[in-house]
Amino acid sequence: MRDGWLFFVLAVVIGGAAGDSVLSAHGLWLIAVVLLFAWRCFLWKPGDYVGRIIRPKAIIFFFCLIAGFLYAWSSLSLLPEPVRLDKITCVGELLDWRVSEARASGVIRLREWQTLAEETEETEAVSSGMEKVRGGKYRITVYPDSEGVWSAGWDQVRPGDILRLGGALEQPKAAGTPGTLDLRIYYQVRGWNGSISVRGEAEFLQTGSAPLPWRIRDHIHTLLSVWPPEESGVLEGILFGDSSGIPSLVQEQYKITGVLHVFAASGSNVAFVLLLSWGLFRWLPRRFRILLCMGSLILYAVLCGGEAPIVRATVLGLASLGGKLLGRGRVARLRWLGLAAFGLFCKNPLILLDAGFQLSFAAAWGISELTALLEQTRLLKHGPPVLRKMSAVTLAAQAATLPILMNAFHRLSLIGLITNLGIILILGSVFELGLIGAALSFLPFLALPLFQASLWLLQGTNAVLEALASLPWSDVWVIRPGAEFTVFWYGLLLSLIIGKQRVGFMLAAWLRRRCGQILSVAALAGGMRRETRLKLRQWLNRQEWEKSVRWLVLVMIALLIWRPWGIPRELELSIIDVGQGDSILIKAPGGSAVLIDTGPRTDRFDAGEKIVLPYLLHSGVKTLTGLILTHEDSDHIGGARAVLANMPVEWIGVPAVGERLLNEGWREGLSVNGQVQNDLRELRTGDRIELGGEAWLEVLAPDVVLEGTRSDPNNNSLVLRLHYYAYTVLLTGDMEEEEMAEMLDFHAEKDWDADFFKEPHHGSKYSLNIEWLDAVHPQAVFISVGKNTFGHPAPEIMDYWEDRGVPVYQTYERGTIRLYLSKRGAEMVFGRESS
Numbered sequence: 001m002r003d004g005w006l007f008f009v010l011a012v013v014i015g016g017a018a019g020d021s022v023l024s025a026h027g028l029w030l031i032a033v034v035l036l037f038a039w040r041c042f043l044w045k046p047g048d049y050v051g052r053i054i055r056p057k058a059i060i061f062f063f064c065l066i067a068g069f070l071y072a073w074s075s076l077s078l079l080p081e082p083v084r085l086d087k088i089t090c091v092g093e094l095l096d097w098r099v100s101e102a103r104a105s106g107v108i109r110l111r112e113w114q115t116l117a118e119e120t121e122e123t124e125a126v127s128s129g130m131e132k133v134r135g136g137k138y139r140i141t142v143y144p145d146s147e148g149v150w151s152a153g154w155d156q157v158r159p160g161d162i163l164r165l166g167g168a169l170e171q172p173k174a175a176g177t178p179g180t181l182d183l184r185i186y187y188q189v190r191g192w193n194g195s196i197s198v199r200g201e202a203e204f205l206q207t208g209s210a211p212l213p214w215r216i217r218d219h220i221h222t223l224l225s226v227w228p229p230e231e232s233g234v235l236e237g238i239l240f241g242d243s244s245g246i247p248s249l250v251q252e253q254y255k256i257t258g259v260l261h262v263f264a265a266s267g268s269n270v271a272f273v274l275l276l277s278w279g280l281f282r283w284l285p286r287r288f289r290i291l292l293c294m295g296s297l298i299l300y301a302v303l304c305g306g307e308a309p310i311v312r313a314t315v316l317g318l319a320s321l322g323g324k325l326l327g328r329g330r331v332a333r334l335r336w337l338g339l340a341a342f343g344l345f346c347k348n349p350l351i352l353l354d355a356g357f358q359l360s361f362a363a364a365w366g367i368s369e370l371t372a373l374l375e376q377t378r379l380l381k382h383g384p385p386v387l388r389k390m391s392a393v394t395l396a397a398q399a400a401t402l403p404i405l406m407n408a409f410h411r412l413s414l415i416g417l418i419t420n421l422g423i424i425l426i427l428g429s430v431f432e433l434g435l436i437g438a439a440l441s442f443l444p445f446l447a448l449p450l451f452q453a454s455l456w457l458l459q460g461t462n463a464v465l466e467a468l469a470s471l472p473w474s475d476v477w478v479i480r481p482g483a484e485f486t487v488f489w490y491g492l493l494l495s496l497i498i499g500k501q502r503v504g505f506m507l508a509a510w511l512r513r514r515c516g517q518i519l520s521v522a523a524l525a526g527g528m529r530r531e532t533r534l535k536l537r538q539w540l541n542r543q544e545w546e547k548s549v550r551w552l553v554l555v556m557i558a559l560l561i562w563r564p565w566g567i568p569r570e571l572e573l574s575i576i577d578v579g580q581g582d583s584i585l586i587k588a589p590g591g592s593a594v595l596i597d598t599g600p601r602t603d604r605f606d607a608g609e610k611i612v613l614p615y616l617l618h619s620g621v622k623t624l625t626g627l628i629l630t631h632e633d634s635d636h637i638g639g640a641r642a643v644l645a646n647m648p649v650e651w652i653g654v655p656a657v658g659e660r661l662l663n664e665g666w667r668e669g670l671s672v673n674g675q676v677q678n679d680l681r682e683l684r685t686g687d688r689i690e691l692g693g694e695a696w697l698e699v700l701a702p703d704v705v706l707e708g709t710r711s712d713p714n715n716n717s718l719v720l721r722l723h724y725y726a727y728t729v730l731l732t733g734d735m736e737e738e739e740m741a742e743m744l745d746f747h748a749e750k751d752w753d754a755d756f757f758k759e760p761h762h763g764s765k766y767s768l769n770i771e772w773l774d775a776v777h778p779q780a781v782f783i784s785v786g787k788n789t790f791g792h793p794a795p796e797i798m799d800y801w802e803d804r805g806v807p808v809y810q811t812y813e814r815g816t817i818r819l820y821l822s823k824r825g826a827e828m829v830f831g832r833e834s835s
Contacts, residue, residue: 009338011061015068016345017352020076072349079184080136080193082173084787087116089166090196091205094159095137096214096305100245101229104142104154107192108163116166136193138169153202158218160208167198176577176815176831179410179480179618180611182353189354213302220438223447231455234462238427239434241265241304250462256469258416262427265300266309266360267367270317272431273300290325294318308344308351309360315340316364333368337361355408359401366400367393369497387421394420399493403486406478410617413475415468426461430454477646480618570822571695571724575758576615577811577831578607579786581635584731584758585616586722589693592625596720596731601638608639613646615816621647626681626689628653630718630733632665644672653689655718656682657705665713683718685746695724701739703746709738714761719743721754727821730754730776734761740769750775755826756819759783759808763793768800780828782817783810 090113097106144150157163171194175182187194210218217240224232233245243251243263254260262268277296281289301314319336341361344351351357374380374392381388394417405412413419437450468474481489576583578599586594595616599607616624627649629637643649652670654661661680670680683689689697701719709715717733730752740760743752750772757778760767762785781801785792793810801808809817815831 006332006335006338008060008064009335009342011064012068012071013338013341013345013352015065015070016072016349017068018065019069019072019074020350020352068345072345072352075349079188080171082184083169083171083194085115085169087166088113088169088196089116089164090114090169091162091164092138093208094157094161094163097157097159098242098244099155100233101148102143103244104150105244106140106157106159107137108140108165108196109137111162113169137191139187139190139192139195140165140167140198141195142198151201153204154198157202157204158208159210159214161204162206162208164203164205165196165198166200167196169196170194174815174832176811177611177615178816178831179614185350185353188350189348189357191348216438216441217303220441223441223444224451226448227451227455231458234458235430235434235451235455237263238431238458239438241269241307241310253462253465253469255411256413256475257419257423257465258413258475259419259423259427259465261359262424264309264356264360265304265307267313267316267364268424268428269304269431270297270300270310270313272428273297273435274317274321276432276435287325290321294321297321308354308357311344312337312340312360312364315343334365337364337368355404358404358408362400362404363397366396366398366493370396370399370493373496390421390424391417394424403481403489406481407486410477410480410614411475412478415471415474419465419468423461423464426457430457430461433457477613477617479620479622570820571693573722573729573819573821574615574619575782575784575811575817575819576612577786577814577816578611578639578784579605580762580788580792581607581638581786582630582733582762582784583607583612583636583639584784585619585621586691586695586697587619587621588691588695588724592692593621593623594626594628594689594691594697595624595643596628597630597636597733598627598639598643600635601641602634606639606642608642612639613642616643616647623648624650625691626651626653628683628718628720629669630720631655631713631716632660632663632669633713633734634665634669636734637665637669640669641672644670651681652679653681653683653718655702655716656684657702657716660705660712660716695722697722700747700752701735701743703742706738706742709736710766711736714766715739715742717760719752721752724821725823727756727826728754729756729758729819729821730778731758732760732767734764734767736761736764736766737769740767740772744769744772753777755779757781759793759797761792762788762790763797763810764790765794765796768794768796770800773800778806779826781806781808783808785810785812787812 090108090110092108092110095107095109098104142150142154172183172187174184220239221232221236224235229245230247230250233247234250237243237246241264246263251260251263254263273296274293277293278289281292284292297314297317301310304310316333316336319333344357371389371392374395375388380391383391398416398420402412431454433450433454437447437454440447440450571589572585572587574585574587576585576599581600582597583599584596586596588594593616595612598612601607624643624647627640627643629640629652631637644652654666660666661682683699685699685701685703687699689699691697698721699718700721702716706712706715711734714734714736715738717735717739719733719735719739720731722729722731744750753776755778757776757780759781763783783793783797793808798808809828809830811817814833817831818829820827820829
């Protein structure tokens with residue numbers, strides 16, 4: 001690397017990424033790679049085909065790595081402790097405030113707080129934890145009532161006001177399920193310690209003065225309020241990167257078609273701002289023109305809130321303008337990109353874990369380094385210049401961000417390239433018209449017609465995107481590619497930048513040298529005839545040897561797609577942390593996978609889409625052998641719609657409960673795209689489900705259809721027992737005392753003992769049948785439970801197992817619980833440490 005400053009800056013950032021990654025499962029691998037690279041710098045013996053690395057430079061590089069690592073690692077200790085207070089009142093200064101039709105949200109800096117709960121030992125412990133975050137920033141959310149009416153005062157608040165408010169305060173726990181969003185990191189990257197769900201009125205203690213950027217945004221929002229919020233919200237999202245007012249259906253259409261990035265103010269927005277301001281100030285002298293353009297970029301970045309993508313793009317834009325101002329010609333884009341990353345890392349080292357940061361910088365790097373190369377490919381070099389440039393930029397950005405998208409979101413838009421080429425120019429026009437309208441917002445008679453024109457264009461664009469999003473295979477869910485694919489992919493892109501011939505020569509020379517060393521060792525050992533050694537050396541010295549490198553690359557691609565090392569060699573049972581609900585994944589040796597229940601779905605949250613699907617894809621599950629639904633309650637069947645719509649399922653198993661399968665709960669849960677799944681396998685007591693690799697499921701209940709119980713859906717739940725070699729796991733759905741009593745009558749021998757036991761109905765007191773539970777002698781008990789108002793798990797249940805000396809593990813505390821079974825024994829792995 002010829003740019004020394006960039007070399008050292010990247011060393012700090014790479015070390016920081018290793019320090020941050022201590023939180024993740026692959027952290028040790030990244031640290032090992034960094035240390036191996038640093039060690040190689042010290043012992044590197046340069047060949048004729050590479051530049052010489054100066055030893056002092058390697059030493060500085062090593063210390064930069066260590067400095068970045070220690071700085072990021074130390075920041076992990078500053079993360080707030082998990083806390084939840086259901087009843088608090090607090091006083092704070094409102095820093096930001098945004099209102100949409102469905103909710104209002106903002107940021108408040110707490111000055112004082114107190115709990116309204118009764119004094120208990122638990123409350124005292126929570127209060128002690130809260131003292132460490134007093135004065136921090138919290139995200140607040142306010143919802144209107146069922147008739148759309150806001151509580152008193154919330155329609156009048158503005159940033160700068162000092163308020164007293166009440167509600168529930170939460171500092172989130174670490175993510176307990178691999179592949180899902182870590183709210184703790186998400187909040188910290190944005191400078192928040194937690195969130196407050198507000199209940200009741202806003203009490204004004206002092207009226208403040210809102211900052212100028214917020215007043216400008218609020219004024220524009222007021223002008224746009226004459227149009228329907230679903231239209232004006234999309235325009236505000238494109239202008240300022242604020243997606244809070246965009247309907248979820250519209251966001252989904254933009255996501256499917258691969259243009260969701262238009263709602264993240266970044267490089268394209270800055271480019272349009274720069275073009276517009278450069279044209280508006282063309283009548284001024286060059287120096288003043290540049291300075292005003294720089295001021296325009298800074299103002300726009302402030303209006304957008306200073307998020308990582310807009311900061312990165314603004315730094316590059318200012319660097320380009322600064323080069324013009326100083327007459328230095330072309331700007332070193334990579335250096336300024338590295339400096340922007342370094343600055344953001346110094347401000348908040350955890351930002352390296354943010355997907356938005358990663359995507360923004362990866363796209364900028366790809367556009368900077370790959371665009372020129374892609375323009376010269378056979379596919380593009382003979383096309384019209386404008387189309388060639390746009391296609392190359394789009395391909396470069398998508399190639400540079402592909403592994404990040406697959407790892408972070410598990411989704412790929414198959415029509416993203418087409419939509420980005422065809423729609424992005426129209427959305428650019430929407431942005432330019434809207435931006436001019438925003439600049440003229442102090443003259444409403446001029447601004448409103450411009451806003452109307454941009455909204456007309458936006459309506460046509462949304463209609464096209466809606467049609468494209470409805471096409472089959474417009475986007476797909478993809479399994480997590482893994483670190484191997486990520487390393488290989490970026491290695492492939494770097495080889496394109498360095499040059500295929502040079503990389504091929506380097507690899508061939510390395511392989512030739514290593515094979516020569518092997519032959520020398522074989523000669524010393526006397527294990528090879530002299531004539532054979534000479535023939536092999538002649539073959540190694542031939543030019544055709546470099547062709548072997550191509551075959552090596554093809555073999556590596558095939559292995560990364562096949563991933564034979566990903567096939568499980570032991571049984572893995574995961575009790576997925578879906579909140580207040582159930583979802584259990586069984587991965588049998590040989591690759592078959594069965595999902596039992598799919599978690600809850602509400603108006604605001606779908607566990608199937610947000611948790612279960614990402615976890616399946618993170619775990620490498622491409623197809624479900626079976627989907628078993630224990631009963632029709634929404635906290636068990638709710639996520640089935642998302643799973644069935646996005647992942648192949650060979651069969652669906654349900655309890656044999658006769659006409660109950662026609663009720664609204666089953667029909668609602670099994671409805672996919674308006675079609676009810678009718679091809680069901682009805683499971684009965686005594687059925688045996690083969691999973692492969694010595695693993696099988698035994699159906700223990702229901703024996704008969706129960707009616708008139710406290711909860712008929714719960715008391716007709718499937719009860720299953722998993723067998724694998726000498727181990728058994730009892731899975732009980734939401735069965736309650738009535739179904740337990742029926743099993744006692746039907747199974748006189750009480751043959752439902754197991755080594756591991758999933759407590760029925762999230763630990764409900766209605767599932768406490770002492771005689772039934774006494775027949776089970778588990779090594780451990782699992783409870784799938786989340787935040788709830790039902791009192792789960794019941795104290796009686798916890799006391800029962802404590803009296804028996806059996807450890808109990810809850811998903812609310814431990815996150816996703818993974819149980820590994822093999823001939824060698826059993827092992828439990830938890831998604832997070834108990835808090």
